[in-house]
Amino acid sequence: MKCTYCLQEFDKLTDDHIFPLSWYPDTTPENISKWKAPVCSTCNGDFGRIEEELRLRIAHCLGIMDSGAHGIVEKAMRSLKPGYGRSPDDSRRRLRKWEKIKKEIMPAQKVPTAAILPGFGLKWDQDLLKTLAIEIPRDLLERFAEKIVKGLTHVFCGHCIPSNYRIIVRLDSLGEFEDLLIKYGKHEARGPGIEVIYVKVADDTYAMAYKIVIWGKLVFYSYVLPTQ
Ligand SMILES: [Zn+2]
Numbered sequence: 001m002k003c004t005y006c007l008q009e010f011d012k013l014t015d016d017h018i019f020p021l022s023w024y025p026d027t028t029p030e031n032i033s034k035w036k037a038p039v040c041s042t043c044n045g046d047f048g049r050i051e052e053e054l055r056l057r058i059a060h061c062l063g064i065m066d067s068g069a070h071g072i073v074e075k076a077m078r079s080l081k082p083g084y085g086r087s088p089d090d091s092r093r094r095l096r097k098w099e100k101i102k103k104e105i106m107p108a109q110k111v112p113t114a115a116i117l118p119g120f121g122l123k124w125d126q127d128l129l130k131t132l133a134i135e136i137p138r139d140l141l142e143r144f145a146e147k148i149v150k151g152l153t154h155v156f157c158g159h160c161i162p163s164n165y166r167i168i169v170r171l172d173s174l175g176e177f178e179d180l181l182i183k184y185g186k187h188e189a190r191g192p193g194i195e196v197i198y199v200k201v202a203d204d205t206y207a208m209a210y211k212i213v214i215w216g217k218l219v220f221y222s223y224v225l226p227t228q
Contacts, residue, residue: 068216
């Protein structure tokens with residue numbers, strides 16, 4: 001059996017939630033079937049850590065009132081509060097996470113405009129001098145986006161993306177592919193916080209374009225094309 005993410009063969013695979021369970025907002029209908037993909041335990045563990053690093057940081061940049069992100073901020077803050085620990089060890093883990101995150105919080109003035117994640121940044125009524133920022137590691141965001149694309153392709157098309165295809169991730173726009181997506185894309189959603197538009201490109205079995213919107217705010221585009 002082949003792992004959807006690393007493409008290695010294994011005797012046993014586990015189910016990975018393509019969008020982690022902790023990323024589903026509280027408004028997600030309970031009976032919705034959440035997308036999963038068969039993956040090896042190494043990938044499952046590695047991506048679990050990446051997703052947690054991202055979630056705790058991005059949650060600091062969401063508003064409590066963001067309609068696609070109900071409960072996400074609160075859940076992330078609880079993960080950082082020792083008082084919510086289920087055991088002394090768990091409390092210490094939460095405290096360590098918070099100590100690490102706390103060190104990364106910086107004044108928003110320090111952030112160059114070009115480095116702000118599209119869709120984030122200051123709101124009209126915010127004061128730059130009083131606003132804080134946190135770095136979202138781009139490499140982690142891209143690895144996460146690639147994983148999502150691999151997993152969703154498995155769900156929607158029933159195959160893994162072969163190793164002679166590359167997955168390109170964009171945080172801004174897809175240019176010509178975006179027009180394709182708008183015109184021909186298929187829209188899939190898992191409640192209000194997780195939306196996907198995808199389209200197969202030309203006659204190529206594996207070529208695809210994706211637009212993925214999480215919490216109505218975090219947007220990434222991706223296309224899958226044969227390696228030249
Ligand atoms: Zn794997």
